[in-house]
Amino acid sequence: MREIAVDQITEAVKRLCLLANYRLGEDVIQKLESAEREEKSPLGKKVLQQIIENDEIAARDEVPICQDTGMAVIFVELGQDVHVVGGDFTRAIDEGVRRAYVEGYLRKSVVSDPLFNRKNTGDNTPSIIHTSIVPGDRLKISVLPKGFGSENMSALKMLKPSDGVDGLKDFVLETIVKAGPNPCPPVIVGVGVGGTMEKAAELAKRATCRRLGEPNPDPRYARLESELLEAINRTGIGPAGLGGTVTALAVHVEYYPTHIAGLPVAVNVLCHAARHAELVI
Amino acid sequence: MSEVLIHPPLDDETVKRLHAGDTVSISGVIYTGRDAAHKRLVELIRKGEELPVDLKGQIIYYVGPTPARPGCVPGAAGPTTSTRMDAYTPALLERGLKAMIGKGQRSPQVVETMKKHTAVYLAAVGGAAALIAKKIKKVEVVAYEDLGPEAIYRFHVEGFPAIVVIDCYGNNLYETEPQKYARN
Numbered sequence: 148m149r150e151i152a153v154d155q156i157t158e159a160v161k162r163l164c165l166l167a168n169y170r171l172g173e174d175v176i177q178k179l180e181s182a183e184r185e186e187k188s189p190l191g192k193k194v195l196q197q198i199i200e201n202d203e204i205a206a207r208d209e210v211p212i213c214q215d216t217g218m219a220v221i222f223v224e225l226g227q228d229v230h231v232v233g234g235d236f237t238r239a240i241d242e243g244v245r246r247a248y249v250e251g252y253l254r255k256s257v258v259s260d261p262l263f264n265r266k267n268t269g270d271n272t273p274s275i276i277h278t279s280i281v282p283g284d285r286l287k288i289s290v291l292p293k294g295f296g297s298e299n300m301s302a303l304k305m306l307k308p309s310d311g312v313d314g315l316k317d318f319v320l321e322t323i324v325k326a327g328p329n330p331c332p333p334v335i336v337g338v339g340v341g342g343t344m345e346k347a348a349e350l351a352k353r354a355t356c357r358r359l360g361e362p363n364p365d366p367r368y369a370r371l372e373s374e375l376l377e378a379i380n381r382t383g384i385g386p387a388g389l390g391g392t393v394t395a396l397a398v399h400v401e402y403y404p405t406h407i408a409g410l411p412v413a414v415n416v417l418c419h420a421a422r423h424a425e426l427v428i
Numbered sequence: 429m430s431e432v433l434i435h436p437p438l439d440d441e442t443v444k445r446l447h448a449g450d451t452v453s454i455s456g457v458i459y460t461g462r463d464a465a466h467k468r469l470v471e472l473i474r475k476g477e478e479l480p481v482d483l484k485g486q487i488i489y490y491v492g493p494t495p496a497r498p499g500c501v502p503g504a505a506g507p508t509t510s511t512r513m514d515a516y517t518p519a520l521l522e523r524g525l526k527a528m529i530g531k532g533q534r535s536p537q538v539v540e541t542m543k544k545h546t547a548v549y550l551a552a553v554g555g556a557a558a559l560i561a562k563k564i565k566k567v568e569v570v571a572y573e574d575l576g577p578e579a580i581y582r583f584h585v586e587g588f589p590a591i592v593v594i595d596c597y598g599n600n601l602y603e604t605e606p607q608k609y610a611r612n
């Protein structure tokens with residue numbers, strides 16, 4: 148059994164929250180730069196230039212890329228030979244979030260009760276934690292600060308098996324068209340197909356944090372991704388929704404076996420401020 | 429596409445010269461406000477009480493900035509989704525509000541009220557929050573400090589970049605532009 152102290156986890160989560168909020172991944176920057184070269188609309192080009200300049204300023208001055216520093220979504224892969232010691236695992240993660248948001252000048256955007264008393268918790272906790280137990284003795288933590296301009300534009304539908312590929316495409320497209328300018332295009336579209344209702348939603352979220360430009364290893368799904376990307380970019384929504392040829396930077400589809408009677412499809416929309424950082428302890 | 433320099437407070441003549449598609453550069457004072465502050469303002473209007481800000485000719489920016497690092501004014505300050513303010517906006521336009529800065533569509537009712545009271549809707553680029561923050565030179569709290577990032581602030585801005593999305597004639601870039609690039 149390898150021991151990992153909760154303090155290490157807190158420190159890692161804090162570092163990842165800060166890193167993700169100040170600095171976009173190379174993959175996102177490269178996509179934005181190629182989008183700027185390809186965009187046909189002059190206004191769209193200008194929007195993309197502003198976005199790229201913004202991301203440079205944020206990284207240089209350690210200012211958040213976006214003022215909506217999001218709710219912290221955290222994926223943990225915990226090796227089964229790891230023994231977490233020194234305290235409560237979940238609390239350790241939230242403590243990392245709390246320190247990053249309080250000490251790192253990030254915005255606190257979490258309310259304690261969704262319906263009756265929407266009171267700000269003051270430290271951006273709790274976070275949303277997805278844990279999976281995997282072989283090995285390592286601990287992998289990924290942090291996605293998720294803004295709600297784009298989260299609010301996400302959707303889930305229980306399709307019928309007979310709806311098939313065309314039904315899925317229609318639903319994805321419909322979701323993106325309805326979202327229009329709200330999720331800050333160009334977006335990254337995560338699609339989760341199969342499983343159960345909540346499995347599809349989780350797959351969609353996971354799909355948004357795949358490295359941009361890396362297709363699904365299954366060629367049928369890879370083709371579906373490129374067809375969806377093309378269709379979305381034909382809508383004309385464009386950067387900031389002000390018209391143009393680049394509406395999405397990427398479409399990622401993840402799938403899972405499902406029930407004979409079902410075809411769940413979830414679409415998670417991620418804005419161009421596609422913040423994501425991970426590390427392995 | 430032309431760039432227009434504007435200095436609030438705005439009069440009707442200035443607003444009428446702004447057309448959907450123009451880019452503007454704002455210098456001077458603008459006010460901030462999100463849903464919570466809007467709700468309070470509209471409650472005061474309903475009760476016939478005085479507002480903490482005279483809205484005549486003013487610009488409201490829909491933003492909830494990140495806290496400022498010492499020596500920085502403010503943190504990051506990009507626009508939030510405007511739809512959430514739609515229910516409150518007509519009452520403010522009736523009070524003389526001339527421009528709003530946000531992102532995303534407005535309701536038909538807001539657009540109609542804008543036409544009636546000669547007002548304009550501007551978009552700042554969503555997620556360009558660090559760049560926009562550079563154009564904000566000074567920040568003062570005006571009202572509702574208890575709301576934190578949702579309080580009403582007075583921003584002194586220089587060269588704040590925005591795009592005219594809906595002008596006072598009802599032209600709407602979100603409707604006209606995507607059509608030009610749509611390929612079916």
Ligand code: SF4
Pocket residue numbers: 213214215216293294295296297329330331418419420506507508554555556
């Ligand atoms: S959708 Fe993304 S880029 Fe736009 S305001 Fe929200 S977090 Fe920022």
